[in-house]
Structure formats: C-alpha cells, structure tokens
Amino acid sequence: MPSPVPDPSPNAASAHGRTAAHATALALAAAPALAELPLPARASLLRRLSRTLEENAAHLAAVAEDETRLGVERLRGEIRRAQVQLEMFADVVEAGAFLDVMIDPADPAAQPGPRPDLRRMLVPLGPVAVFSASNFPFAFSVLGGDTASALAAGCPVVVKAHEGHPRLSDLTHDLAAEVLPAGVLTLVHGRETGRSLVTDPEVRAVGFTGSTSGGRALFDLANSRPDPIPFYGELGSLNPVVVTPAACAGRGADIAHGYVASVALGQGQFCTKPGLLFLPAGHGLEDNLRRAIASVPPAPLLGRWISTAYRATLAALAGHPAVRPLHLTPEPTDARASAPALLTTSAEELRAHPELLQECFGPASLVVTYTSADDLRTALHTLPGSLTATIHGSEREDEPFVRRLTAALSAGRLIWNGWPTGVAVTPAMHHGGPWPATTAPLHTSVGSRAMARWMRPVAYQDMPEELLPAPLRRDNPWSVPQQVGGPS
Known part of the structure; x- marks a missing residue:
C-alpha cells in the first residue's frame, strides 16, 4: 500500500471547519435512528447513493482525473464498482440474514437444568471511522466498500479524506449528504484529525487502507486507548x-x-x-x-x-x-x-x-x-x-x-491459473489475509461479509416481547430469517 503523505496545505484540516470531535458528535446523534431504520428504508438509502454516483459520474470522473491522473476510463469503471458495492449491500440488507437471528425458546425440561428464553442477533457498533485510500478514489474512499458496508450494518461513518484527492472527497461527500440523514456520513481532512478520530471515545471501530507504517501507527493508537477498539487495516502485500x-x-x-x-x-x-x-x-x-x-x-x-x-x-x-x-x-x-x-x-x-x-x-x-x-x-x-x-x-x-x-x-x-489484480465484488470474495496484509485476518473488506466488521452479537434473556428489537419478536415485523430452536 502507498506510504502516508504530508497534509497538502494548512487549510486541509479545517475544510468544512470540522474537528474529529465535531464529526463524531454528529455521528453519535445520528446513530440511534439509523440503527432502528427498517431494513427496506436502509436499503433504499444505499440504492439512492448508487444512483447519485451514476447521475454524477461524468463530473466525478473529471475531478478525479484532475487529481489522480488514473485515466477517465479506469475511473468510470471504478465508479461503477462503487455502485455495485452499494447495490450488493442493499440486497443483503433487504434479505435480513446478516442479522444472524437465533431464538431458543424457554424450556423448563432442558438438561442439565431449565433453559431461559434466549434471543440473539447482531447489532451495529455505533459511529465508525474510515480512512480513504489514494489508489482507489471511489472504491476505497468516501463512498467505497468500508463506508458502504458500515452504512449497511447501521453505523454512521466519519470518513478521513485522503490528501491525494481532497476536492473529489468533498464533492462525493456533498452529493451523498443530499441523500443521507444528517450525521450519517461526515467528512474530515488532515492527518492529525485522522489520529484524533482513532482515539475519539465515540468511535467504535476503524477501517483503514494504506501503508504498513501508517496503518501500524494507527493500529497501535486504537489498541492503546483506555477502551481498545477494532482496527481493520489493509496494509502491505507481496501477493x-x-x-x-x-x-x-x-x-x-x-x-x-x-x-x-x-x-x-x-x-x-x-x-x-x-x-x-x-x-x-x-x-x-x-x-x-x-x-x-x-x-x-x-x-x-x-x-x-x-x-x-x-x-x-x-x-x-x-x-x-x-x-x-x-x-x-x-x-x-x-x-x-x-x-x-x-x-x-x-x-x-x-x-x-x-x-x-x-x-x-x-x-x-x-x-x-x-x-x-x-x-x-x-x-x-x-x-x-x-x-x-x-x-x-x-x-x-x-x-x-x-x-x-x-x-x-x-x-x-x-x-x-489467473492473476490477482481485479477483486470481484461478490458475497464469496475474501479480501484480507494474515499480517501484514491486514490487521484482522478473520475479516474481509470486499464482499457481503465485510458488514460483520461493524456489528457485534447481543443475547436477550427472558426479555419482555415489547422490549425486544423488532427482528427478535414473535411477530417478526421486519420479516427477517429467524433460526428458532435449531442446530447451532
């Protein structure tokens, strides 16, 4: 992965006049409503983001080419890839299986003793931070795979823009802000602001794509917090x-x-x-x-x-x-x-x-x-x-x-008998690996399983029906798959 770079100018850290604390406060305020948003509505947001990219593809590609020189054809293809990611996650959200709902009804005759009513599902972590990559200004940037998977999981995202394409980052964020509720996606600039994101007490996980040295420094920061948080870093790879x-x-x-x-x-x-x-x-x-x-x-x-x-x-x-x-x-x-x-x-x-x-x-x-x-x-x-x-x-x-x-x-x-360049956006894809390829080899940053990084399991024991989250209720108002009393 590319090496970290210095801030391009003193103004970068203050673009939007937003500090890490300001951005995470906005995300924290947006978190409950996003987590409780019914799955069809959440999927609709993702599809609207995809349409926004499509409708503005020419302008986005032109700005990206001016900053990156990657070639308009390559950039238009990458915009389409970002759309495919958003649409894939929308399909996964609508299906509801990603919540991994399991229900074991109470059984007074269970051995070795009576069993309480237990209901388990995955819930979003809360606000997360995403660091954009320089080499994929769409697929691994403001509306890239990390952001798309976190939004699909129900987590507000604070994106640290990459210094290699700041104008494109601003444009992409501003277009997304017309679609998403306030605070669901926030953008910040500057390396020091990025470091502050990793240590901000409201941030519950971090996604990073970049150099081994830069990723390791942020990984150590995430683990040195009073409350260490997951750091999903994609770093260097020899392939x-x-x-x-x-x-x-x-x-x-x-x-x-x-x-x-x-x-x-x-x-x-x-x-x-x-x-x-x-x-x-x-x-x-x-x-x-x-x-x-x-x-x-x-x-x-x-x-x-x-x-x-x-x-x-x-x-x-x-x-x-x-x-x-x-x-x-x-x-x-x-x-x-x-x-x-x-x-x-x-x-x-x-x-x-x-x-x-x-x-x-x-x-x-x-x-x-x-x-x-x-x-x-x-x-x-x-x-x-x-x-x-x-x-x-x-x-x-x-x-x-x-x-x-x-x-x-x-x-x-x-x-x-193939070549590694080219990563298919599909549920079976695993884009990860042992250190130093990533800091978390159990997880992927591409494919539907990328959502698992931004969720955690919670079990509810003998909880009154009216206090249960919608996916765990007997009437199942979200119509999600429920594994009831089945094999583990």
Missing part, C-alpha cells in the same frame, strides 16, 4: 505467484506476458499487484519478461510521495548484492512518474535475506528462481502474509506438487 515446471514448459511465454500485465496494471498501484514471481531455475523466460516490461511506458504515479517511496525502495532492492536486474531504465525527469522494473534473485538468497521481502508499491517486481519443490516450499514458508497467492500449474501433472504448495502459502485468496 506471490508460483509457476510449476509443467506450466513453465507448456505456456511459459504466456505466463510471462500475463504476469507483467498484472504488475503494470494501474502502474503497479493495486494492493493485489503481484510482487514475487517464483519460476523454476533455467526457466528460459528472461527475454520474454524483458520484452514485456520494456513495452510498458513510464507514467505518473498518484503523487510525488508515492513516486519518492517507489524510487527509494526500488533502488534499495536493485542495489542489494543478492539481486540482479532483469530490466531497469533511468527514472523519468518527471518527479511524479516512475518506470517499470524487474529484478531477480534465487529462493536460497530470499531465505538468507528477509530484507528483500518488502512491498515496492509501483510497477516493479522480483523474479525468484527455485531448484526443487523443497527449495520452493521452504522459501514460501518465509513469506509474510498476503492478500493473494497465485499458482500457475497443470491440473493433471501437478496435483501432488500443488497440494503440498498450498499448505505453504499464507494468503486470504488462492488463485489458480
């Missing part, structure tokens, strides 16, 4: 790709081309960019890899802070005695742009030099050669946790080999 000898021999040139395309997609500024390519020694693909990466032109990164970090990390890797370049070109004169690069080392050297296992956020990657299955497995065991891990193999020839490999891969999503 290894393993190519078996059979796959290398059968379609090595195609794999090399596909790999470079995945590395260079969005100038390597995706959290799922593959950072390591494991190839059998003597693979014979160096010329293919060089030609493919040489065809990728230098292009602007999201900002000078990312370009500076990219150049520094690449220089450190390229200058390491265990590494040799496959393709390096002089850096462009434009301080914001960076040229793609490929480096190579061996699995043995990778095990001996763990300092090589660092994310280079941008269009660069490290090719690692292995001499045997054992050489490969021991190297994979040294890798930190990742969002994804990919295997390119042959189904018939590689079954025993691959079965042993999967146990060595520590990632939230395993991919067969």
Whole structure:
C-alpha cells in the first residue's frame, strides 16, 4: 500500500471547519435512528447513493482525473464498482440474514437444568471511522466498500479524506449528504484529525487502507486507548505467484506476458499487484519478461510521495548484492512518474535475506528462481502474509506438487491459473489475509461479509416481547430469517 503523505496545505484540516470531535458528535446523534431504520428504508438509502454516483459520474470522473491522473476510463469503471458495492449491500440488507437471528425458546425440561428464553442477533457498533485510500478514489474512499458496508450494518461513518484527492472527497461527500440523514456520513481532512478520530471515545471501530507504517501507527493508537477498539487495516502485500515446471514448459511465454500485465496494471498501484514471481531455475523466460516490461511506458504515479517511496525502495532492492536486474531504465525527469522494473534473485538468497521481502508499491517486481519443490516450499514458508497467492500449474501433472504448495502459502485468496489484480465484488470474495496484509485476518473488506466488521452479537434473556428489537419478536415485523430452536 502507498506510504502516508504530508497534509497538502494548512487549510486541509479545517475544510468544512470540522474537528474529529465535531464529526463524531454528529455521528453519535445520528446513530440511534439509523440503527432502528427498517431494513427496506436502509436499503433504499444505499440504492439512492448508487444512483447519485451514476447521475454524477461524468463530473466525478473529471475531478478525479484532475487529481489522480488514473485515466477517465479506469475511473468510470471504478465508479461503477462503487455502485455495485452499494447495490450488493442493499440486497443483503433487504434479505435480513446478516442479522444472524437465533431464538431458543424457554424450556423448563432442558438438561442439565431449565433453559431461559434466549434471543440473539447482531447489532451495529455505533459511529465508525474510515480512512480513504489514494489508489482507489471511489472504491476505497468516501463512498467505497468500508463506508458502504458500515452504512449497511447501521453505523454512521466519519470518513478521513485522503490528501491525494481532497476536492473529489468533498464533492462525493456533498452529493451523498443530499441523500443521507444528517450525521450519517461526515467528512474530515488532515492527518492529525485522522489520529484524533482513532482515539475519539465515540468511535467504535476503524477501517483503514494504506501503508504498513501508517496503518501500524494507527493500529497501535486504537489498541492503546483506555477502551481498545477494532482496527481493520489493509496494509502491505507481496501477493506471490508460483509457476510449476509443467506450466513453465507448456505456456511459459504466456505466463510471462500475463504476469507483467498484472504488475503494470494501474502502474503497479493495486494492493493485489503481484510482487514475487517464483519460476523454476533455467526457466528460459528472461527475454520474454524483458520484452514485456520494456513495452510498458513510464507514467505518473498518484503523487510525488508515492513516486519518492517507489524510487527509494526500488533502488534499495536493485542495489542489494543478492539481486540482479532483469530490466531497469533511468527514472523519468518527471518527479511524479516512475518506470517499470524487474529484478531477480534465487529462493536460497530470499531465505538468507528477509530484507528483500518488502512491498515496492509501483510497477516493479522480483523474479525468484527455485531448484526443487523443497527449495520452493521452504522459501514460501518465509513469506509474510498476503492478500493473494497465485499458482500457475497443470491440473493433471501437478496435483501432488500443488497440494503440498498450498499448505505453504499464507494468503486470504488462492488463485489458480489467473492473476490477482481485479477483486470481484461478490458475497464469496475474501479480501484480507494474515499480517501484514491486514490487521484482522478473520475479516474481509470486499464482499457481503465485510458488514460483520461493524456489528457485534447481543443475547436477550427472558426479555419482555415489547422490549425486544423488532427482528427478535414473535411477530417478526421486519420479516427477517429467524433460526428458532435449531442446530447451532
């Protein structure tokens, strides 16, 4: 993930004249009504937000392009992705199963003793804070997946805008404010304001997408509070790709081309960019890899802070005695742009030099050669946790080999004969992984299960019917699925 950046100007922290305390007070005031809003009405808000994005897509994309230079076509596609997320969560809210309602009626004959009436469901945590990402100004920003899932769960959201696209953040928030009740979505600017959000006593959880260093600092803040709160951080990820000898021999040139395309997609500024390519020694693909990466032109990164970090990390890797370049070109004169690069080392050297296992956020990657299955497995065991891990193999020839490999891969999503860049917005998606990919590997930031981050279970024992939340009542006025006296 990209490195944190300094505030662009002294005015950023005071845009809207809103401190963290002011924003969280607005969110706290809005929380009860949002939590009690009937599910169809909550779903309607999400769908109206989606329509707002669609109706203003041209203006939003133009502002985003001016600030990020990601390309209007890419940005329009990302707006559509943000719409799909909102619409998916609207469907999930209407279905009601996300509340996980369980009812065990009283049973005086139960063993080993009488059982009281117990009714359990998930309830929203209350106000939450969301930190926008620079590399996805729609899908992981003001109305991105974290915000959409929190609103769907019934939590007001305070968004800390990213310094890389402040005008777009303001515009998106102002459009959303025309749809949502007051206080349900609030925007703040500035790094210090963001830190204050994490320690604000009214904030009950935090979602973050960004650098490992920045995320770790905020994670430590969240845990050092008198009342520690969940911190759902998506940080850095190497996303290894393993190519078996059979796959290398059968379609090595195609794999090399596909790999470079995945590395260079969005100038390597995706959290799922593959950072390591494991190839059998003597693979014979160096010329293919060089030609493919040489065809990728230098292009602007999201900002000078990312370009500076990219150049520094690449220089450190390229200058390491265990590494040799496959393709390096002089850096462009434009301080914001960076040229793609490929480096190579061996699995043995990778095990001996763990300092090589660092994310280079941008269009660069490290090719690692292995001499045997054992050489490969021991190297994979040294890798930190990742969002994804990919295997390119042959189904018939590689079954025993691959079965042993999967146990060595520590990632939230395993991919067969594909590429990790591109995260489908669907209920079965898991976008998470062991540290340092995320701070909470049990959870996902994409897919319907992302809502679980913003809820907690509450059991009601022998509670009078009229005092129960609507989903737990016998008449079930919200018509949600209820598991009554069934298996656990």
